[in-house]
Amino acid sequence: MTRIFVFPGQGSQARGMGKDLFDSFRDMEREADEILGYSIRTLCLDDPDGNLVRTQYTQPALYVVGAMAYRRRVEQLGDTPEFVAGHSLGEYNALFAAEAFSFTDGLKLVRQRGALMGNASGGGMAAVVGEDITNIREMLAEAGETTIDLANHNSPRQSVLAGPKEALERVAPYLESRKGVRVVPLNVRTAFHSRYMAPTKAEFGAYIAGFKLSPLMLPVISNLTALPYRDDEIAHNLVQQIDHPVRWVESIQYLLQEPEPTFEEIGQGTVLTKLIEEIRRVPLPVNIARRY
Template sequence: MFAIFFPGQGAQFRGMGADVFGRYPGMTRFACDLLGYDLVSRCRDNQDDVLSRTECTQPALFTVNALHTFEREHREGPPADYCLGHSLGEYNALLAAGVFDFETGLRLVKKRGELMAATSVGGMSAVMNTPAPRLLDVLREDGVEGVDVAAYNTDAQVVIAGSDSVLRAAHASLKARGIRFAPLRVGAAFHSRHMEPVRSEFESFLKEFTFAEPRTTVISNVTGRPYGRGAIPEMLSRQLVEPVQWADSIRYLLSLGNEIEYEEIGGKSLLRMMKSIVKTGNQDAPIKSGV
């Protein structure tokens, strides 16, 4: 069994795409024209830290991940049985599975990034070595309200989201209790109640497109299970406001009981998460690094 992982926001870095832009000049020009700016120079120079801006980060990452995916296909890498993407990366998983073409995917993430950036409410923090139920109990005991769990990354790491004031209170509580945390460099409280104002607009935008059924099984961030038939628009709109169920997605993959080979497009962070889940969960399914 072979699985391919696609990273999301946070995986961007200055110089990304330099190894593939030149090999795919037509697609690169098309992306620049559709986006209305020189994506290559933004990725190369990252002037004024533009890659940290959500409206730029998301289409840039999607494009670079897509070009790396096409590169992989051209070198005839092992065909995937499962595709999994973390948050934005799920769009690359759906692209790889044939749900939509490159143009459609880029239009979707461009709109998604613009809408998410427009909220500009709050932020997110990763919290280590505290299971989500215990974490929420701790915050409740300390009188901190309004925190949402935005991602269940591993058994040892969850991500919380909230308004700036709520996160300040949460940080004070965690610091006082000796719980490790790290604020994330994101523009707002993604995958939380704070995305509700843009959810309906994105839902309407999704209705303008037609989606094919996946040719390869794609695991949904929302459910941690394969996409059901006809579920693409619903899952993508829900993904804005619901937590990323990455740990459950990996546990589902491991529950299939076969030896797993895996590869991450453009990074190693998701592979490290998988290894952490395997280690802490005492999973029986053997795993092997991909090509």
């Protein structure tokens, strides 16, 4: 059996998350409070000001809960997994698990990432449900929509588009003209994982350059390449991830080639578990790249 831990990203947050973790990991709570300048427990459990949906708060909250959940699960098992992967923000938890950086350095990176992404504006995102990614690309080309990017490939029949809101609204009826296709606007005001995040990527690149990153102790699957990280790619991949798509389907298909792959979602929610179930139902492509 190959044990694989996966960590969810933004969108999985919920008030009350981590309620069974904070009392057990007070050291991590204290460190988080010191770095963030507010009570992470209050944000996650009570969210009195409604900040949990704001990117600059969502990302640190999910990272902290994911890191605590990872420590708890490793303590329970008495061992680490064979592979780790994370969806977008969740990749930081995967890298923490692999000891690329300390809990506190990871939180500093996530805090800056969340702040930069939270300050970005313009554009939007929409999920396309019920169609495969090849047909979506073809339909966008047929519609002449050159300003929209594919931001996430989450499952064989669920992808996320990012771009100007007017373009997303314009193309939605065309996509929905295909039987069984639904387009669901997402409640964001920024086109994450698209070309429109290039300025944010540049700022984050300057910030991460000040951190020392360590060789990985576990294989981590990269959102950018859908392959295991090399030690010299950590900063580069995290920077590029900001304006490149999350290749979740390919990442899971890579891992499905391992002997008896067993996936376990660590952190808040079961979003990734459901996506992985969908990906498992589709036959693997004939030629999937292998790095090792």
